[in-house]
Amino acid sequence: MRLKINPLTRVEGHGGIYVEIKGKEVKDIRFEIYEGSRFFESIIKGFKYPIVPDIMRRICAICTASHSMASIRALEDALKVDISEQTELLRDLLIHGEMIESHALHVYVLSLPDYLGFPSIVEMAEKHPKEVKGALQLKKAGNMVHVALSGREVHGMNERVGGFSKIPDERELQKILEEMKKVREFAVLAVEIFSTFDIPEFPKSENLMVAVEPEEAFGYYGNRISNSENDRWEVHKYREKLKERVVEYSRAKHVFYDERPFMVGALSRISLFGNRLRGEARELYRENEDKIDESNSLTINLAQAIELVHCVERCIELLETLISREVEKEGLPKIETFESHGIACVEAPRGTLIHSYKLDEEGRVVEADVITPTAMNAANIEKDLRISALRLMEDEELERKLQLIPRAYDPCISCATHLIVKRS
Amino acid sequence: MKFLKLKKDQIEDFFDSIHSFGIVYAPVKSDGKISFRRAQNFSDVSLEYTRSQIPPKHVILPMEEPILKFREEEYFEVVDDENKVLLGVHHCDIIAFKMLDEVYLQPPKDIYYHERIKRTLIIGLSCIPDNYCFCKATNSFYTSDGFDIFLHDCGDFYFVRVATPRGLKVTENSKNLFEKVDEKDMELFVKAEKERFERVKGKNLWMIGDLIELRDENFWKIFSERCLNCGNCTLVCPTCQCFEVYDELEEDLKSGNRFRRWDSCMLRAHGLVADGHNFRERTEERLRNRLSCKLGEMRCVGCGRCTVYCPTGIDILEIVRALKE
Amino acid sequence: MENEFLPRRVRIEETKMMTSLEKWFKLDAQLDFKPGQFLEISVAGAGEAPISICSWNGVEICVRKVGRVSSALHQREKGDFIGIRGPYGNGFPMKEIEGEKLILVAGGLGMAPLRSVLQYVLKNRKKYGEVTFFYGIKCLEMMLFRDELLKLMEEENVNLHIAYEIEDEEIRNLKKRFPERFHKGMVTTLFEKVKVNTESFVVVCGPPIMYKFVLKKMEELGFYKERIYMTLERRMKCGTGKCRHCVVGIGSSSKLICRDGPVFSAIDAELIRELV
Amino acid sequence: MKPKIGILGFTGCAGCQLMILNLEDELLDIFKRIKLVSFQMASSEMKDEKLDIAFVEGSITTEEQKKELEKIRKKSKILVAIGNCATLGGVQALSNGIKSSREMMKEVYGGEFWRLMDSKPLSEFVEVDFELFGCPIEKQEFLEMIRFLLRGFIPLKRDYPVCLECKLKDNECILLEKRICLGPLTVAGCGARCPSLGLECLGCRGVIEGEARLESAIKIFEDAGVSAEDVKKIFRIFSANYPDILEVKS
Incomplete structure (x- = not known):
């Protein structure tokens, strides 16, 4: 029996699932990616560093600020640029804002329709106005x-190497603070909704969890990456740990952690660093700890819902600090260029994202390397698909259920296929 | 004309007193640039300035404004009846308003311009010319009308001219701030104006209209070679009157607004007609038409903005010199 | 205070597709206007466009589908409403032409404003001498107000001549019905084929290229320049002399078509650069 | 009868589909007026029906996409290309011409796994009725266009440069500071978003067809001390499929 689900809907980019079952055995299982490759690492060569983030962020629309942040921090690592405390606060606010917008989109718009039995948010709106209104308000706040920090919802331009071009004034930050307070209830609602579903268990299997270790409280910045087997290493050494293999049927390379599939994303962050959560997010994490099951990838949505609560709270905290500190108009620092190599990572909504650049003495890119979370998850998605296909062999809803798995990972297929790395 | 004296240390009280006559728009300095904006307190206002990038014209003729609301085919006016005070307008910009009056108040009268200019108290201010100004050539160095009150900076006091009944009401309203003018004040006033006169470049513009028509395409090609068709020269010009009208639909697809927005003869759409033909297709034709409109029909006040803000450095005085060779 | 920009809402009494591109509208409006004047027609949501009045008894317009507003207008049917402003422009000097012979020269859509002149003249037929009407068309399918004009041909009230480019079956039959009235070639050739009096007043409207040839031909034949009038309403926007999109000429001789025109004489054409 | 609308995408980052979803306040109202036949990113209901309006995002980089696009053209009354990818080829078009995509794939993927071609806009293969420029598109412009289309009007086309919107915001002209701003060459509609933040316009809305003065621009940028090579490199980020700017100069 052959099953081809193509295209995979309610997912960013063009993907599909191919399952081949012979008798009792799963002959072949594939998470296929058809997105046209765009060769970002090749086209970026020769550009001077200031414009590199503007181009690299075009890899993905939903995690555009993550790509821009990873790219900027990699270039700052290369050119030894240190940034002001205010810039750090603003960048933390920006990444949390993106997390809200991305998770709200995924939890409410892309996944919830599955659980409530609707093709899309449009049909869901009649029966569940509160959830849909909440989703749109949350996304609007994110x-x-x-818009305030980056200049536009998708592919902004205001965050630069070394800081921000135009700093938003207190009045703008105040407006966002009020909106954030209003949408807090919708974040908590997301947790309530997803904690009530009895989440199917067919993909249950042992997962190697990987995430960026936040500096102190739960967060998305850091320079060290750790996994669920207490293996911690500096992001500079990512080449030793993460290897890529070209897979014939997919235009994205699959990434392996010491030859093993692994998982990155909300579930990994929560399971590795959930104890560093604070405020209401911490309580909700405690309440639902039993439901968040490391081995079941379908509980990613619940983890994302908890992260939504964390992000709204963290944005409120950051906004209040920035307003009380009174924002100053800092210009961009003068940056000397020299031959250098910089690497940085950031937790994008879908998981760990790594950018690395080699620059010549004029600050032009000589070589670039980007590893995206979706490429990291690709092998793990296939592992889950294989196990589920085995377990659901006779289930007539095999097709609908199998689609839940890639959707749970919230894959960003355009990101995955940008990916071309010199075969190591 | 009535003449009074206003000491400089009284200017703040004078500023507070004019708020009762309407919303005050004044030259405000923001990150190194002067623009006419609403000014609540005197600290924001900077009265020593050479020119604002966008002329005070935008207070009377907003850059973009809804002129009509419609539902189905029923139209309703959107008219601004707010009382305004325009403080700190230089001679050239006041004369620019007089030129706009000749266009917009001539029948069929434009009620949007009429309703606003009628309700705006204009307070002139002497200027600090630089070498881009050529108001001497366009006879817009000094004006005795087109304003209600005029403040001439004479060092530690303002020599005040009051030209209209409304201006008089303002000075009556804050009588205690003003003093009688004596012989010495008058001399200082004339001296200040003489100094201002010396700082402006002399240039004669007789015969320019015909010279513009006489010069052929190649002449205009030379000067329009650097032009990027960006329209900046017209968008900063205080006497430019061209506008574009377009409609926008609202949610119900039946109602909406009709907008009027500043337009520029240096852009393609200005000479474009429905079947695709363009009466001013090439840039040199547009440049010639702009020069003809400004200098040919004496509709220029010599404020220098079109040269200062042209990103490619096209200088109107350079063109005039070449025209007269 | 009367707002010049506020359109009046009028109902469409009748509509008819004249050709595949031109639609005719009869409006339920009472206006006093002169032949050659134009209205600013407004479709809420699409915008405004200057369109000449193509009638004398009643208010009618003929619209070619060529831009945003005209395409929106083409969707309007009988009973719908549109907005109108005006009338604007100077119109043809009908008083000055009284007592004289008159030649009307129309090309393509230029027929619309001249029909207004024609209906005015027919209404006051005694005031005018001999009236000749030259109408240049591409092919019969593109001829405007066909039945009306053919009826006119029968009445012999106006010697009407049609110049056509593409001949087809229908034109050959019409040639039999009306000998000497249908001629192959450009509208300028009619001046040779038909006896014309060079003292007459001439009223011209058509695509920009046509004016050059017609003016040149009339100059050769010795017409008086001050008796030749043309309407150039193709390049206007606001209609009220404010937005300067319709400026022509250079320096002191420059004019605004909507305020100083759209009707200009051949004398003006000498003084105003690129008027024609 | 509600018009049938499809929102589809090819090679790109799906930013324009996301921008449509970012119309948080107006989204539900629009969807009430139309029948959403396919919106791959937001709806699992994918029907292959005739469309009144197809909004297509993304550029064409493979043969299959080209065939799929031709299918969409056949089944759609109106086809609107949205975003820089669909209208000009996107940033991925930077690789056009310099190194053919096959070479790059061999060099990097180690083999030719799927047939790829240079990144081309939709208008290269099918007739496009209307276009929404920008990377990504402007929410307001999409809203404005869909309202005009639903009402049966030809949408408003912005035929003037970003400079007009920049001056309307009283920004200081970046070109006066001798920095490369592509504002004068670029189609307006974004409200001069980048110059209002003190940054050069990168021309993400593409060149004003037949109006932009490329020769003069190169002269001005060279006077500002920037090599023609660098001007071309920046210009090609979003207008790589536009005729080579340097040839234009000769």
């Missing part, structure tokens, strides 16, 4: 942060 987008307000994007």
Whole structure:
């Protein structure tokens, strides 16, 4: 029996699932990616560093600020640029804003329809106005942060190497603060909704969890990556740990952690660093700890819902600090260029994202390397698909259920296929 | 004309007193640039300035404004009846308003311009010319009308001219701030104006209209070679009157607004007609038409903005010199 | 205070597709206007466009589908409403032409404003001498107000001549019905084929290229320049002399078509650069 | 009868589909007026029906996409290309011409796994009725266009440069500071978003067809001390499929 689900809907980019079952045995299982490759690492060569983030962020629309942040921090690592405390606060606010917008989109718009039995948010709106209104308000709040700090909801331009071009004034930050307070209930609602579903268990299997270790409280910045087997290493050494293999049927390379599939994303962050959560997010994490099951990838949505609560709270905290500190108009620092190599990572909504650049003495890119979370998850998605296909062999709803798995990982297929790395 | 004296240390009280006559728009300095904006307190206002990038014209003729609301085919006016005070307008910009009056108040009268200019108290201010100004050539160095009150900076006091009944009401309203003018004040006033006169470049513009028509395409090609068709020269010009009208639909697809927005003869759409033909297709034709409109029909006040803000450095005085060779 | 920009809402009494591109509208409006004047027609949501009045008894317009507003207008049917402003422009000097012979020269859509002149003249037929009407068309399918004009041909009230480019079956039959009235070639050739009096007043409207040839031909034949009038309403926007999109000429001789025109004489054409 | 609308995408980052979803306040109202036949990113209901309006995002980089696009053209009354990818080829078009995509794939993927071609806009293969420029598109412009289309009007086309919107915001002209701003060459509609933040316009809305003065621009940028090579590199980020700017100069 052959099953081909193509295209995979309610997912970013063009993907599909191919399952081949012979008798009792799963002959072949594939998470296929058809997105046209765009060769970002090749086209970026020769550009001077200031414009590199503007181009690299075009890899993905939903995690555009993550790509821009990873790219900027990699270039700052190369050119030894240190940034002001205010810039750090603003960048933390920006990444949390993006997390809200991305998770709200995924939890409410892309996944919830599955659990409530609707093809899309449009049909869901009649029966569940509160959830849909909540989704749009949450996304709007996340987008307000994007517009204020980055200049636009998608592919902004205001965050630069060394800081921000135009700093938003207190009045703008105040407006976002009020909106954030209003949408807090919708974040908590997301947790309530997803904690009530009895989440199927067919993909249950042992997962190697990987995430960026936050500096102190739960967060998305850091320079060290750790996994669920207490293996911690500096992001500079990512080449030793993460290897890529070209897979004939997919245009994205699959990434392996010491030859093993692994998982990155909300579930990994929560399971590795959930104890560093604070405020209401911490309580909700405690309440639902039993439901968040490391081995079941379908509980990613619940982890994302908890992260939504964390992000709204963290944005409120950051906004209050920035307003009380009174924002100053800092210009961009003068940056000397020299031959250098910089690497940085950031937790994008879908998981760990790594950018690395080699620059010549004029600050032009000589070589670039980007590893995206979706490429990291690709092998793990296939592992889950294989196990589920085995377990659901006779289930007539095999097709609908199998689609839940890639959707749970919230894959960003355009990101995955940008990916071309010199075969190591 | 009535003449009074206003000491400089009284200017703040004078500023507070004019708020009762309407919303005050004044030259405000923001990150190194002067623009006419609403000014609540005197600290924001900077009265020593050479020119604002966008002329005070935008207070009377907003850059973009809804002129009509419609539902189905029923139209309703959107008219601004707010009382305004325009503080700190230089001679050239006041004369620019007089030129706009000749266009917009001539029948069929434009009520949007009429309703606003009628309700705006204009307070002139002497200027600090630089070498881009050529108001001497366009006879817009000094004006005795087109304003209600005029403040001439004479060092530690303002020599005040009051030209209209409304201006008089303002000075009556804050009588205690003003003093009688004596012989010495008058001399200082004339001296200040003489100094201002010396700082402006002399240039004669007789015969320019015909010279513009006489010069052929190649002449205009030379000067329009650097032009990027960006329209900046017209968008900063205080006497430019061209506008574009377009409609926008609202949610119900039946109602909406009709907008009017500043337009520029240096852009393609200005000479474009429905079937695709363009009466001013090439840039040199547009440049010639702009020069003809400004200098040919004496509709220029010599404020220098079109040269200062042209990103490619096209200088109107350079063109005039070449025209007269 | 009367707002010049506020359109009046009028109902469409009748509509008819004249050709595949031109639609005719009869409006339920009472206006006093002169032949050659134009209205600013407004479709809420699409915008405004200057369109000449193509009638004398009643208010009618003929619209070619060529831009945003005209395409929106083409969707309007009988009973719908549109907005109108005006009338604007100077119109043809009908008083000055009284007592004289008159030649109307129309090309393509230029027929619309001249029909207004024609209906005015027919209404006051005694005031005018001999009236000749030259109408240049591409092919019969593109001829505007066909039945009306053919009826006119029968009445012999106006010697009407049609110049056509593409001949087809229908034109050959019409040639039999009306000998000497249908001629192959450009509208300028009619001046040779038909006896014309060079003292007459001439009223011209058509695509920009046509004016050059017609003016040149009339100059050769010795017409008086001050008796030749043309309407150039193709390049206007606001209609009220404010937005300067319709400026022509250079320096002191420059004019605004909507305020100083759209009707200009051949004398003006000498003084105003690129008027024609 | 509600018009049938499809929102589809090819090679790109799906930013334009996301921007449509970012119309948080107006989204539900629009969807009430139309029948959403396919919106791959937001709806699992994928029907292959005739469309009144197809909004297509993304550029064409493979043969299959080209065939799929031709299928969409056949089944759609109106086809609107949205975003820089669909209208000009996107940033991925930077690789056009310099190194053919096959070479790059061999060099990097170690083999030719699927047939790829240069990244081309939709208008290269099918007739496009209307276009929404920008990377990503402007929410307001999409809203404005869909309202005009639903009402049966030809949408408003912005035929003037970003400079007009920049001056309307009283920004200081970046070109006066001798920095490369592509504002004068670029189609307006974004409200001069980048110059209002003190940054050069990168021309993400593409060149004003037949109006942009490329020769003069190169002269001005060279006077500002920037090599023609660098001007071309920046220009090609979003207008790589536009005729080579340096040839234009000769």
